[in-house]
Amino acid sequence: MRLISVCLTLILVLVAPLHTAQARQAAISSAHPAATDAGFEILEQGGNAFDAAVAVSAVLAVVEPYSSGIGGGGFWLLYRNKDGKQIMIDGREKAPYQSHRDMYLDSTGEVIPGLSVDGPLSAGIPGEPAALVHIAEKYGKLSLHKTLAPAIRAARNGFKVTPHYQRMAQFRLEALRKSPAAAKIFLLNNEVPPLGYVIKQEDLAKTLEAMAKHGRAGFYEGEVARRLVTETRKAGGIWSMQDLAKYQIVERKPLTGHYRGYQITSAAPPSSGGIALLEILHQLEGLDLHEQNNLQRKHLIIEAMRRAYRDRAEYLGDPDFVKVPIKTLLSKQHADQLRKSIDPEWATPSSDLKPVASKDSGFHTTHFSIIDKHGNRVAATLSINYPFGSCYVPPGTGVLLNDEMDDFSAKPGVPNAYGLVGAEANAIAPGKRMLSSMSPTFVENKQRLAVIGTPGGSRIITMVLHGILAFVDGKDAETIVNLPRYHHQYLPDMVQHEVDAFSAEEKAGLEKRGHQLKQLDSTYGNMHIVIQDKKTGKLSAAGDKRGEGKALVK
Numbered sequence: 302m303r304l305i306s307v308c309l310t311l312i313l314v315l316v317a318p319l320h321t322a323q324a325r326q327a328a329i330s331s332a333h334p335a336a337t338d339a340g341f342e343i344l345e346q347g348g349n350a351f352d353a354a355v356a357v358s359a360v361l362a363v364v365e366p367y368s369s370g371i372g373g374g375g376f377w378l379l380y381r382n383k384d385g386k387q388i389m390i391d392g393r394e395k396a397p398y399q400s401h402r403d404m405y406l407d408s409t410g411e412v413i414p415g416l417s418v419d420g421p422l423s424a425g426i427p428g429e430p431a432a433l434v435h436i437a438e439k440y441g442k443l444s445l446h447k448t449l450a451p452a453i454r455a456a457r458n459g460f461k462v463t464p465h466y467q468r469m470a471q472f473r474l475e476a477l478r479k480s481p482a483a484a485k486i487f488l489l490n491n492e493v494p495p496l497g498y499v500i501k502q503e504d505l506a507k508t509l510e511a512m513a514k515h516g517r518a519g520f521y522e523g524e525v526a527r528r529l530v531t532e533t534r535k536a537g538g539i540w541s542m543q544d545l546a547k548y549q550i551v552e553r554k555p556l557t558g559h560y561r562g563y564q565i566t567s568a569a570p571p572s573s574g575g576i577a578l579l580e581i582l583h584q585l586e587g588l589d590l591h592e593q594n595n596l597q598r599k600h601l602i603i604e605a606m607r608r609a610y611r612d613r614a615e616y617l618g619d620p621d622f623v624k625v626p627i628k629t630l631l632s633k634q635h636a637d638q639l640r641k642s643i644d645p646e647w648a649t650p651s652s653d654l655k656p657v658a659s660k661d662s663g664f665h666t667t668h669f670s671i672i673d674k675h676g677n678r679v680a681a682t683l684s685i686n687y688p689f690g691s692c693y694v695p696p697g698t699g700v701l702l703n704d705e706m707d708d709f710s711a712k713p714g715v716p717n718a719y720g721l722v723g724a725e726a727n728a729i730a731p732g733k734r735m736l737s738s739m740s741p742t743f744v745e746n747k748q749r750l751a752v753i754g755t756p757g758g759s760r761i762i763t764m765v766l767h768g769i770l771a772f773v774d775g776k777d778a779e780t781i782v783n784l785p786r787y788h789h790q791y792l793p794d795m796v797q798h799e800v801d802a803f804s805a806e807e808k809a810g811l812e813k814r815g816h817q818l819k820q821l822d823s824t825y826g827n828m829h830i831v832i833q834d835k836k837t838g839k840l841s842a843a844g845d846k847r848g849e850g851k852a853l854v855k
């Protein structure tokens with residue numbers, strides 16, 4: 302018994318969060334200046350990092366409609382400095398009760414293109430409203446009236462169309478035109494609005510006011526819920542009042558692991574992020590990357606990514622529905638086995654790895670990082686999946702619905718919008734959460750701490766990986782968010798990369814080893830990081846040059 306208790310204490314000490322130093326300042330980095338400013342407005346009113354997170358999430362829901370929203374969901378990784386508690390708020394969407402495994406297949410068993418991406422049938426039951434209310438009530442100090450006020454103001458007064466908004470709206474133009482309420486809000490005369498045009502969202506302001514007044518009932522019950530259900534069903538959806546009334550967030554224990562003396566804390570299932578990140582880092586820990594030249598280092602990182610994404614495809618899904626073998630996947634033995642299968646000289650074709658027995662994300666989504674002056678932290682990655690989600694707005698609600706149902710495996714082995722394949726573990730079932738790649742993460746040792754994350758679908762995990770490796774190498778916030786990126790996700794069997802990820806010599810070397818390289822037409826991701834020097838408490842923050850966000854320490 303004594304031995305057990307000593308062991309337990311040891312385990313607790315090993316995974317205990319390392320305290321954040323108190324700082325006189327706070328730092329916020331988010332994808333939009335209005336959201337970062339709203340976070341500081343709330344801190345200045347006496348709110349803590351959790352109140353600021355509610356305000357930042359809600360403003361992003363208004364001013365970045367292509368990335369996240371109250372019609373979507375997300376994961377909020379929280380750390381409370383006074384007692385060291387760290388918890389993941391799982392506000393991931395759930396499949397409606399009338400959903401079923403083959404709902405996106407035709408009579409011959411083939412996937413019907415677009416059905417899980419556009420329109421109300423592609424929408425899971427939103428989790429963000431419940432998550433914001435929960436965070437405010439359990440962890441915040443201020444009322445929702447205060448924390449939602451900046452978002453309500455932004456919805457009512459409007460925000461200006463930027464070049465990024467235009468690109469996203471152009472990408473989803475056809476789907477937006479199909480929903481008259483969405484087109485009325487997000488387009489001008491059914492076209493992409495000009496730069497500087499002001500998007501006002503009066504219905505959304507009213508829905509947010511209902512949440513400020515009635516808490517979760519303001520969204521999941523009453524007039525807003527009735528409209529969401531009636532309109533969604535009229536347009537071919539399958540939501541019911543019961544789906545909304547029964548939606549619950551889950552507080553989950555985040556996953557924790559170690560790499561070169563740093564503790565990594567990241568998202569637990571139904572995110573694949575924490576498991577895949579730790580699997581990759583565990584493989585790399587035994588490969589002594591610092592002894593390798595750049596080409597060899599990149600070859601090994603790619604091979605470790607390939608293997609972790611294979612496991613993702615086979616084993617990961619909603620832990621409330623399927624048994625996810627977390628312990629095995631994160632064990633030393635498994636890392637040793639995967640590492641041993643890496644050929645130091647040659648790429649392993651994905652087809653040579655154990656096939657996925659029977660039967661995974663990209664584009665838009667958003668991430669923000671906060672540390673307040675008390676040492677509380679929030680890393681939050683939020684999504685409505687594809688840009689502008691399902692592109693469907695139930696009239697009178699202002700709520701742009703997600704298309705997160707596409708993150709399920711519609712059919713074993715058939716890739717989703719991000720080219721990810723999945724297995725039985727991620728098949729559709731009523732009330733189930735779809736697998737995610739969102740990876741809000743803390744990285745720390747006794748000296749330094751990073752609160753990091755990014756959008757980018759299936760590439761989120763490998764972007765956060767590059768960020769962790771650079772942080773461990775001592776790089777600063779600005780350098781980390783702007784690193785060139787490359788990615789391998791098992792299938793398709795290719796290394797997707799930004800234009801400047803490899804030198805000409807590295808490209809030739811990787812190709813010679815058998816890697817198929819695919820240079821992407823555009824850059825990807827929108828990383829936000831806050832770093833703290835734990836000894837001095839000094840904070841730094843940076844937002845990705847690829848985005849239009851704002852990072853501020855004050």
Ligand code: GLY
Binds near residue numbers: 662687759
């Ligand atoms: N919809 C993006 C993700 O959850 O991975």
